[in-house]
Amino acid sequence: MGEQFPGDKTIRVSDTERSAALAALGQFYAEGRLTMTETDDRCEAVANAKTRGDLNAIFFDLPNQEIAVVDRPEQTYTASEVAELHRKGARPRAGIMGLTTVAAVTGTAVLATTSPLAPVLLAIIPMVFILLYIMKVGPASWHTPTSRQLQRRRMMELREKEKLRDMELKAQRKERTHALTSRALDAAETAFETKPWKKKR
Template sequence: MGEQFPGDKNIRVSDTERSAALAALGQFYAEGRLTMTETDDRCEAVADAKTRGDLNAIFTDLPNQEIVVVDRPEQTYTATEVSELHRKGARPRAGILGLTTVISITGTAALASSTALAPILLALIPIVFILLYVMKVGPTSWYAPTPRQLQRRRMAELREKEKLRDMELKAQRKERTHALTTRALDAAETAFNAKPWKRDK
């Protein structure tokens, strides 16, 4: 029985241990030990795991190798993941800033005839900009990817790789079938040409 996470089985797992387990499952998938569906199911089980015992149960039929969990103050991400998820997080911030701009300009125009303080509304634009882009006020997902976002992204990448691999395997099978058919036809033709009645003629 594999014990990837040694120690007290009743200790509750951390997000760092879950991330290490997901990385290990991705490695086992890359080695061909797990199918895409099995990897997906086990990743869900990792997300639901409460204790080290729960995590170890996910790896019982896989090679026994202790997973080294390195505690870090911050989650590390690849440059591609950070870039893509920052781009998605920028949309709500840009929307809020755009809406603030429209409201400020419209409010200034509407109140310009009634009060001299109307242009103060325009100050909302730089204030909101500083809050969103300098002080980074708002949900963490706007600025850094969450473990669940990363898991979904990695699973999507694995599914894409699985599709490409299936297409390659189908192409190889088709090529082999064609080669076998050609050989069988050649052998049949050779056998037919070697029949006695062919020589009698």
């Protein structure tokens, strides 16, 4: 059984240790030791791990090497902090969306008797929605992703790596097949050239 996280197995896991475990799983996946499905399952297990013993159990069939837990210089956030940032970012967007809806509906009602173009004001609502939620216009703090979105993004990156690795393996197999075929043809040609009936009489 691996001891990637040595020490007291009952110690609770930190976010830094979880990040190191995820990075190690990504490395083992890149080496071909884990499939995409296995990596997915183990990443989820890392997210749910409570103690160092739980983390060690995830690496039970992988090379036994201590995983270095290094504090990253860039700022990192816990899952609860990410969720709170997402909630704070959602508030101004929801406020703008609400005010836009109220203004468009009120303006349409007020101008309905005086202008035939009043309903055009309602088009502002989907336009603002597209700007805020699809084009993500506004400060970056408004669009902080949720922890689920971050995990989904990581899974997409791993899948892209898997596709690239599969393409490289296919190209290597194709090259080997071509080389073997060429050698077989050369051997057959050599054998044909050395047949008795090819000798001069």
